[in-house]
Amino acid sequence: MASVNPISGEPHGEGPADLSSPAAMRAYILERLTGDTGEPDAVLDAAHGLSEALAAAFRTSFENRFGVAAEIEPGDCLIARLAHARPSDAGATMLVASVAQSTEHAVLALDAEALGLLVALLFGADPTKPAVPLTREPTAIELDVAGLLFETLADALDAAGAAFRLARPLGLPLCGTPMAREALRDGPAVRLVFQFGSGGSVALFLPQRLVLKRPDAQGGAEADWGSRIEEELMRSSVTLEATMPLGRLTLGAVAEFAPGVVVPIDALGPSSAKISARGKALFSCEFGRLGDNYTLRVNEPFSDAQDFLETLVAPPAASPFPFA
Incomplete structure (x- = not known):
């Protein structure tokens, strides 16, 4: 029998409801193996670091609010999904919290044993009792x-x-039917669990992008825009275009172009080329051939200033252009 997540009630390793197509199954398997970023080790390392720092602050915050010291230790840090954050036991509660100045959200889940402990503590029970x-x-x-x-x-x-910070006010905890009906936005997440010494736990489900975010230089919650999109930007796909100069022509020669005209390549043309992406020149390259394949060898980053100087010292165009 498969083991069950005590917080979410979902079997470990269970995927989304719709895995009918091979593409959906492949995408799910790849995500569970590599995470949202392709670097699951980096996600888990960041999650463990956040969990350790959060546990220490949680103990202090708990004592200040409840008036009693409690043994709170960080538990498992696992890659999960936000859709699996919903608890299954009857006495559990859940809260969906928005992230300040972001479209992300986090899910906080409290199991039935921990809630029973908290109620007992507020009524003067011994915190060491089960x-x-x-x-x-x-x-x-x-x-x-x-x-x-x-x-x-x-x-x-x-x-x-x-x-990051959770937007305030947090809202109301949910249980029972309202909790079952709450729509959870799915996505790759990490699950941070905090265990109470007398029993029970509270879990925090966070999108992986939030866990990987780093505080800004002032230590605040708002990082600069570049750091927010850096990872998404670096993983985006672009189309590379290679441009090789054919030679220099007069406008009159270009005006005489017609179907069937053969334009010879200048003797110096094949020696240089440019690689561009989305209209932006990136590198100056050397044009060549390797076996049956034409190749480009990257020489240096493209420089607008250098390109301008080469244009100034280029030999004058021949006129009229000799069509072959």
């Missing part, structure tokens, strides 16, 4: 307690120096 999990849907008061815990975790996220 928690008694809820076996029913939480009441309005218990949902308020869950909301306090989610606020505490959000405060800890701010104190930990993360490169």
Whole structure:
């Protein structure tokens, strides 16, 4: 029998609901192997670093808000999906939080055992005693307690120096039917779990892009625009175009072009070429041949100034142009 995620209730390794086509299956398998960025190790390293910093801030924030010290330790850091963040047990709660100044969102999930512990602590229970999990849907008061815990975790996220913030107010925790009906935007995520010493846990599901973001130079949550799009920009595809100069012509010679005219290549033409992408020259190259293939050898980055100087010292155009 497959093991089950105690927070999401989903079997480990379960994919999206629609895997009927080979393309969808292939895309899902590749994502689970490589993550959203193609570098799962980098995602998990960033997640572990955030989890350690967040756990320390979480303990302090918890003691300040609940008035009692609790043993809180970082648990698993796993690659997951946002759609799998919904808890399955009856006494669990969930909150979908927007990320400040971003279209992303995070999901906070509290299991039934941890909620039972929090309610007991607020009524003066011994924090070292084992928690008694809820076996029913939480009441309005218990949902308020869950909301306090989610606020505490959000405060800890701010104190930990993360490169993003959860938008305030957080909203209301969900349970039961409203939680089941809540639409979760799917996408590659990481799951950070924090275990309470007396039992139970709270999980934070974050999009992988948020985990990989780094704070700006001032340590704030807002990084510059370049750092936000750097990874997406570097992974985008562009079409390369190679341009080889044929020679110099007068405008009158060009005006005499007609179907069937053969234009000879200048003797110096094949020695140089330019590689461009989206209308922007990138490199100056040397044109050549390797076996049956024509090739370009990159010599240096293209320089507008150098190109202008070469144009100035180029020999005058021959006129009239000798058509063959």
